[in-house]
Amino acid sequence: MNTLSDRLNRLSPSATLAMSQKSSELKAQGIDIINMSVGEPDFNTPDHIKAAAIKAVEENWSRYSPVPGYPELKNAIVAKLKNENGLDYKPSQILCSNGAKQSVCNTIMAIINAGDEVIIPAPYWVSYPQMVLLAEGTPVFIDAPIEQDFKITPEQLEAAITPKTRALILCSPSNPTGSVYSKAELEALKNVLLRHERVIVIADEIYEHINYVGAHASMASFDDIKERVVVINGVSKAYAMTGWRIGFIAAPEWVVKGCNKLQGQYTSGPCSVSQKAAEAAFAGEQQCVEDMRQAFERRKNLIVRLAKEIPGLEVNNPQGAFYLFPKCSSFFGKSAEGRTINNSTDLAMYLLEVGHVATVGGDAFGSPECFRMSYATSDENIVEAMKRIKEALGKLK
Numbered sequence: 001m002n003t004l005s006d007r008l009n010r011l012s013p014s015a016t017l018a019m020s021q022k023s024s025e026l027k028a029q030g031i032d033i034i035n036m037s038v039g040e041p042d043f044n045t046p047d048h049i050k051a052a053a054i055k056a057v058e059e060n061w062s063r064y065s066p067v068p069g070y071p072e073l074k075n076a077i078v079a080k081l082k083n084e085n086g087l088d089y090k091p092s093q094i095l096c097s098n099g100a101k102q103s104v105c106n107t108i109m110a111i112i113n114a115g116d117e118v119i120i121p122a123p124y125w126v127s128y129p130q131m132v133l134l135a136e137g138t139p140v141f142i143d144a145p146i147e148q149d150f151k152i153t154p155e156q157l158e159a160a161i162t163p164k165t166r167a168l169i170l171c172s173p174s175n176p177t178g179s180v181y182s183k184a185e186l187e188a189l190k191n192v193l194l195r196h197e198r199v200i201v202i203a204d205e206i207y208e209h210i211n212y213v214g215a216h217a218s219m220a221s222f223d224d225i226k227e228r229v230v231v232i233n234g235v236s237k238a239y240a241m242t243g244w245r246i247g248f249i250a251a252p253e254w255v256v257k258g259c260n261k262l263q264g265q266y267t268s269g270p271c272s273v274s275q276k277a278a279e280a281a282f283a284g285e286q287q288c289v290e291d292m293r294q295a296f297e298r299r300k301n302l303i304v305r306l307a308k309e310i311p312g313l314e315v316n317n318p319q320g321a322f323y324l325f326p327k328c329s330s331f332f333g334k335s336a337e338g339r340t341i342n343n344s345t346d347l348a349m350y351l352l353e354v355g356h357v358a359t360v361g362g363d364a365f366g367s368p369e370c371f372r373m374s375y376a377t378s379d380e381n382i383v384e385a386m387k388r389i390k391e392a393l394g395k396l397k
């Protein structure tokens with residue numbers, strides 16, 4: 001009687017949100033946990049954005065918005081894409097949703113048929129394969145281990161494409177690895193894709209501004225493939241607005257129309273007040289973005305230095321986002337405090353319960369040899385967390 005649909009039974013819960021929930025539960029019991037599980041900026045939303053939202057409430061922006069978002073917000077996004085990315089889009093090519101998460105899911109639902117293959121480089125953000133499964137598509141993974149800085153090569157991409165391939169999901173800067181594809185690397189992948197006309201690129205650029213190597217490169221900047229690129233972005237990460245829930249796609253009109261139809265039946269336009277806040281974020285001064293980026297870069301340098309001092313961890317040098325994804329497989333098979341570590345989920349549980357630091361095992365990201373730490377937290381927390389992790393890992397024999 002009380003059985004969920006097969007569709008839901010096939011779905012795994014979000015490991016990032018689950019670990020964050022577990023960490024909150026332990027905190028509520030009075031245990032001093034440092035939460036490096038969920039990926040969200042620890043900053044407050046900048047004041048001018050909050051002021052725009054308060055004004056929107058007072059001015060009664062309280063009714064349904066158009067399904068793809070208010071024209072003013074879409075215009076602000078068109079201007080952002082032009083000014084920051086050099087990309088030309090019309091307002092009819094923009095659709096705003098309830099966070100970039102919905103933007104990715106809408107796109108997948110709009111273009112994937114049962115049995116279509118979707119190429120996902122691994123490590124990947126936990127939700128991509130699950131969204132593909134929801135759409136009855138088949139995720140096809142390309143392994144990009146730490147030895148190749150967690151990035152796929154053109155040869156790997158070519159080898160993974162079949163007549164059933166319908167999409168590639170490329171996240172740069174990457175969650176969970178922090179790797180960033182340079183313009184030349186994107187171009188090499190693009191040249192492979194040009195040979196396969198059916199493949200759409202879902203370019204998740206939500207970490208665009210949290211970049212330590214300079215200018216952001218977008219797959220949509222190549223004119224010969226732009227008609228097959230769906231850019232995903234939003235305000236969550238750049239403007240510390242995870243709770244406001246505004247993301248968008250910039251895409252060919254046929255994709256936008258499809259997502260509009262889906263969203264119109266499913267969730268309608270996103271929150272009216274949040275849209276006014278997002279408009280202020282895109283149209284307002286951008287110094288706040290740079291200030292937060294600098295703080296993330298300082299923390300990145302700190303956590304990389306401390307992680308490199310921990311025997312048994314292998315660490316890359318992330319070029320963006322706010323995650324560190326060390327390889328930890330040297331601890332597999334070791335034991336301490338009555339527990340044996342068999343995989344990265346065991347390791348994350350051990351670090352939570354023994355070290356009181358919440359991280360996420362790499363299994364959920366398709367990389368069981370690694371685990372993820374979000375360093376979107378204070379310098380003091382980073383120092384203390386790394387001390388605890390070092391001690392806990394040092395006990396494993």
Ligand code: PMP
Pocket residue numbers: 039098099100101102104125171175204206234235236242245246247
């Ligand atoms: N893509 C990636 C790679 C992410 O890490 C996130 C953050 N959860 C999202 C999309 C979704 O962002 P939002 O909070 O805007 O839904």
Ligand code: GLU
Pocket residue numbers: 014016017037038039040101125126127175
């Ligand atoms: N992107 C964040 C993360 O990966 C938020 C959690 C989520 O949406 O899964 O931790």
